[in-house]
Amino acid sequence: MxxxxxxxxxxxxxxxxxxxxxxxxxxxxxxxxxxxxxxxxPVNAATAATRETMCAATGRVDEEMDGLFTLDALTGDLQCAVINSQTAKFAGLFRGNVMNDLGLDATKKPSYMLLTGNASFRATTGTSRPADCVVYVVDSTSGLFAAYGFNWNRNISARGAQQAGALVLLDKGTARNVMIRN
Structure with missing residues (x-):
């Protein structure tokens, strides 16, 4: 048992x-x-680099495309080249001039920084609307800064066609509260 x-x-x-x-x-x-x-x-990677005569930054134009922003420190020319995700070719070019917009004197040797930020502007009517990115330009010599944007047409982009326009000055200001003598 x-x-x-x-x-x-x-x-x-x-x-x-x-x-x-x-x-x-x-x-x-x-x-x-x-x-x-x-x-x-969603992942959004933006980057920026600055050298003595050229600045570059990337920023999201819409859900599918990034723009390459470049700023020539010698001339003040600011541009954004957008690569089309379907064609893998540059399909957009937008331009402006920082020196003109901020009233900078090229002989004072501006020292620029270039940054991008995401933006979600209110919807507008029509096929063209503001891009999802704002580019900020800062001149560390004068303390002046500006924000730029541009209109992006998704229908033109979907066809893989070229588009161009102006980088529009959205607003500007100063980061310094006192004048600095040279």
Whole structure:
């Protein structure tokens, strides 16, 4: 009889252990399947670089395209070249001039910084609307800064056609509260 009760104990332990293992595996499987669905997180990488005579920055023009903003420190010419995601060719070119807009004197040797930021302007009527990016130009010599934007036509972009226009001065200001003598 002693063998029978020992045998029953081991069989019962094995059975209970097997059932517990099955429930643990089932629980993990159900938990993994019930997790919230993957959330899509948009990623936007913008970068900027500055050298003595040229500044460059990237910024998102719309959901599918980035623009390359360049600023020539010698002339004050600011431009944005947009590469089309369908054709992998530059399909947009927008231009402006920082020296003219800020009234800078080229002989004072401006020292520029170029940055971009995301923008979500109110919807406008028609096919052309403001791009999703603003480019900021700062002259560290004078302390003056400006913000620029441009209109982007998604329909033209979808066809892979070229578009061009002006980088429009949105606003300007100064970062210095006092005048500094040269």
């Amino acid at each position: 002693k063998v029978d009760s020992t045998m029953r104990f081991w069989l019962a332990s094995f059975g209970v252990g097997s059932v517990m293992t099955a429930f643990a595996i089932l629980g993990m499987t159900v938990a993994l399947n019930w997790q919230s669905p993957a959330i899509e997180i």
